[in-house]
Amino acid sequence: MIKVIVRGDDLGYSEGVNYGILKATSEGIVNNVGMMVNMFYARMGYQLIKDEEKICVGLHANISAGKPILPVESIHTLVSDSHFRSSASYRESKKDDVDRDEVRKEIGAQIEEFRSITGFLPKYLDLHAVTSDNFSLGSQDAAADYNITFVPADFSGKLVKWNKTNLKTIVESSQSDYNPMKTIKKAILNRKKGELLLFIFHPGYIDNYLYTHSSLCIPRIQEADLLCSEEIRRLFKNVNIECVRIDCLLNN
Structure with missing residues (x-):
């Protein structure tokens, strides 16, 4: 039996994203979901999936979409006007101008908002979009404050020691010729003994908010379809693959 993590990120981003994740969890193979608690549709998203017993819900820590939980004057390196800075703003900066302590405070506030929405602490914590070292370190600080497991990701394909x-993180949705089934088959074929594959997907449907605020649209539809398909179920059965919850891995 080969164990893999299949994660659906961005719950709360928009209505369309919420319904795509609902389909991928209720009808598909996704059993780990990352929620963006600062987004307007976070509570609606959790209400949609809360009765799905197979799901492990974590905090998709976010400093690049929507409005922060904390007052903007207390986290000035993370905001532009009343909203978070865009992910492009972080990428274009010549240095890591994110304040680690500001991240710690904001992500701590997001953890508390998660608890307010769900009634429990996140089962894990991971990062949304921004690759700043200080974002990662500040988020790890906040996770440690609450004794929450931080799940790292290396988008270059390098292995990361964890648990x-x-x-090994697998995410290729930003590629111009993206085909999610090819991505999955290639990762499974190239998997080496002892590697744990983390498949990161963003299933969703396109609504106006997503269309006007995100560069990732069409791949979400492709993933929502594939993750619920007989094709993917047949592949996982034939290769003897088990989709595992992150919290179950931590308890082993």
């Missing part, structure tokens, strides 16, 4: 295993 006594070698974690």
Whole structure:
């Protein structure tokens, strides 16, 4: 049996994204979901999936979409006017101008908002979009404050030591010729013994907010369709693959 993590990120981003994640969890193979608690549709998204017992829900820590939880004057390196800075703003900066302590405070506030929405602490914490070292470190600080497991990701394909295993992140949705099934098959074929594959997907449907605020649209539809398909179920059955919850891995 080969164990893999299949994660659906961005719950709360928009109505369309919420319904795509609902389909991918209720009808598909996704059983780990990252929620963006600062977004307007976060509570609606959680209400949609809360009765799905197979799901492990974590905090998709966010400093690049929507409005922050904390007052903007207390986290000035993370905001532009009343909203978070865009992910492009972080990428274009010549240095890591994110304040680690500001991240710690904001992500701590997001953890509390998660608890307000769900009634429990996040089962894990991971990062949305921004690759700043200080964002990662500040988020890890906040996770440690609450004794929450931080799930790292290396988008270059390098292995990361995590939970006594070698974690390999698979996410190719930004590629121009993206085909999610090819991505999955290639990762499984190239998997080496002892590697734990983390598949990161963003299933969703396009609504006006997503269309006007995100560069990732069409791949969400492709993933929502594939993750619920007989094709993917047949592949996982034939290769003897088990989709595992992050919290179950931590308890083993």
